[in-house]
Amino acid sequence: MLATTGTVTTFSLAGCLGGGSGDGTTIETRYMDAPGLEDYFEKHTEIFEEETGIRVEYETIGWGEAQERLLTDITSQTGPDVQEIASTWIPEQADAGGWMDLESDEVVDHIPNTEMFEDGAMDVATFQDSLVGIPWFWGPxxxxxxxxxxxxxxxxxxxxxxxxxxxxxxxxxxxxxxxxxxxxxxxxxxxxxxxxxxxxxxxxxxxxxxxxxxxxxxxxxxxxxxxxxxxxxxxxxxxxxxxxxxxxxxxxxxxxxxxxxxxxxxxxxxxxxxxxxxxxxxxxxxxxxxxxxxxFFGMELLGIHPWTDEPEAAAQWIDYLLRAEPNAEISSTVGFLPTNPDGFDTEYFDHELYESFNDEVFPVARTYPQxxxxxxxxxxxxxxxxxxxxxxxxxxxxxxxxxxxxxxxxxxxxxxx
The missing domain is CATH 3.40.190.10 (Periplasmic binding protein-like II)
Incomplete structure (x- = not known):
């Protein structure tokens, strides 16, 4: 989990998957905020809408109430469709039925290719044989x-x-x-x-x-x-x-x-x-x-709640955020490293120091038991x-x-x- 104190950003995605017909589809998602995220999401929600016809809106909630709010949402099966997951929260929330298995038929064809992630990241993302989240950014x-x-x-x-x-x-x-x-x-x-x-x-x-x-x-x-x-x-x-x-x-x-x-x-x-x-x-x-x-390493993930009515739209948004450029930019903004290895080939991580993190430190990095x-x-x-x-x-x-x-x-x- 991130050490910074911030807010959680909730997004609503409206539109349709193919051409922006404006059928009123709405998908909400929350993120842990940090300085610079407003500009980041303003930029990338616009790009995403141009590509897919899906409009993205967002709101924020403080870190201090994020975990309690999320557990309340899970208990009542309400709240956002997509949410950032702090890695240490996964077992309790997954056991309570809070996260969709991202290898299920509903979304597996729309999520990012998980073969690009390090084994350690996938170990965190998997709970009781279910892929509950997509690794987003991390830091050893x-x-x-x-x-x-x-x-x-x-x-x-x-x-x-x-x-x-x-x-x-x-x-x-x-x-x-x-x-x-x-x-x-x-x-x-x-x-x-x-x-x-x-x-x-x-x-x-x-x-x-x-x-x-x-x-x-x-x-x-x-x-x-x-x-x-x-x-x-x-x-x-x-x-x-x-x-x-x-x-x-x-x-x-x-x-x-x-x-x-x-x-x-x-x-x-x-x-x-x-x-x-x-x-x-x-x-x-x-x-x-x-x-x-x-x-020690910390990691943030992106997950989809099982009560979503629009799993494909949710997965498509996650897939966009895990492209090399958006993933590198958000990682640089919050002070972590991209989980997409192609992010190290972008301007945001164009220095040998970042390669040292990736090549020398990750091999010995561990996190807490799931x-x-x-x-x-x-x-x-x-x-x-x-x-x-x-x-x-x-x-x-x-x-x-x-x-x-x-x-x-x-x-x-x-x-x-």
Whole structure:
């Protein structure tokens, strides 16, 4: 799910599929908004109408009420025909009958060709053998650094593993911090998941029936996360409260030399006067002690509600949005990467840095299990991790606290699963 706070845009498509006869057909769809989307949709709804005769109208609703509103729509079988799906919402909503199987006869001939999407994207889009959404845009969290700041601080290159990260942090002699991570909202959970995968662990067992984050690998991951603040003094304690705006501002203002984050940080840097993408370099994050890699990715999808009266029109609109140019433009607008690989051949991603995201980072990018009850598990584990980190930076973390926190979260996970 996107970290930005915004609105959801509802579209009404009116017209006919073939020639704009104006038969009064109306299809509504909602999207998570971000700055620049009004211009984007004004442009592309006009193009879409010219091609198909389908007129598109839209309205907005705030992110804060989006999930509750969507569940209400699903329960009552009302609301828009097409909607953007936050990936972590899929299991609960699909189990409640909220999404059409996009491989059904009604729409399969009108949706985008799913062979173009990466396997990881399709894993998220598929729930209980049904294709519930079309991957729209996504973003893995990459190691990204301002090369000049790194060199000025007396260190060289990207850290390959945890030891190299610690060594660089302790050797760095720049005027800014070497490294920072977001620590607010659900970032503690995402950071922990990254370190867990790098430690060789996983969040749930292979069959998604039991928690697995509380074992030896999980304890090692959370201990390393805490030690970056305390034992190694690599992360500044102030970053515990940092959200997206804080990390973007600090990176764009060169108040730190490197981070692990998605494309939003890069965009913020590029938007600053006098800055260029040529200043930056991108790689997969450092691997763990046994050579495992891993980083978190978020993804947004487009789905069709099963109560739609116009499934073909809905699918045709989704197909249009997944063309290379529209897909690249929306991805660039919201600070993510296109799921259509041809989007990297457009003007919006005409820089080798974006290829680094795609070629070096996606192969080790993972996301949360598609399992019922994950939202509750995620919330509990995020609170547990945040509590450990907060106690670490205030000097209140005692021996055994990490094991106890993860075991308590695992108890909740067992009950939920």
């Amino acid at each position: 969290r990459a190691w990204q650094q301002i090369d000049e700041e790194i060199e000025t601080g007396g260190v060289d290159g990207h850290p390959d593993d945890w030891d190299a990260l610690v060594d660089q942090g302790q050797a760095y002699d720049g005027d800014t911090d070497l490294f920072a991570l977001m620590g607010a909202d659900f970032e503690p959970m995402r950071n922990f998941a990254m370190f867990l995968w790098q430690s060789g662990g996983q969040l749930l067992t292979d069959d998604n029936t039991e928690p697995a984050f509380h074992n030896e690998e999980g304890v090692r991951a959370l201990q390393f996360y805490a030690d970056l603040y305390t034992e190694y003094d690599v992360l500044s304690s102030e970053t515990v409260e940092w959200g997206a705006a804080d990390i973007n501002g600090a990176f764009a203002g060169r108040q730190m030399a490197s981070t692990v984050d998605a494309l939003g940080t890069v965009s913020a840097y590029e938007d600053e006067d006098g800055h260029s993408l040529d200043d930056l370099s991108i790689s997969a994050p450092p691997v763990g002690p046994d050579g495992d890699g891993g980083t 399992v019922l009850g994950w939202g509750e598990i995620e919330g509990e584990l995020n609170s547990a991790v945040a509590g450990v980190i907060q106690n670490a930076v205030t000097g209140d973390l005692e021996d055994g606290d990490i094991e106890d926190a993860l075991e308590d979260a695992a108890d909740v996970a067992r009950q939920t699963l």
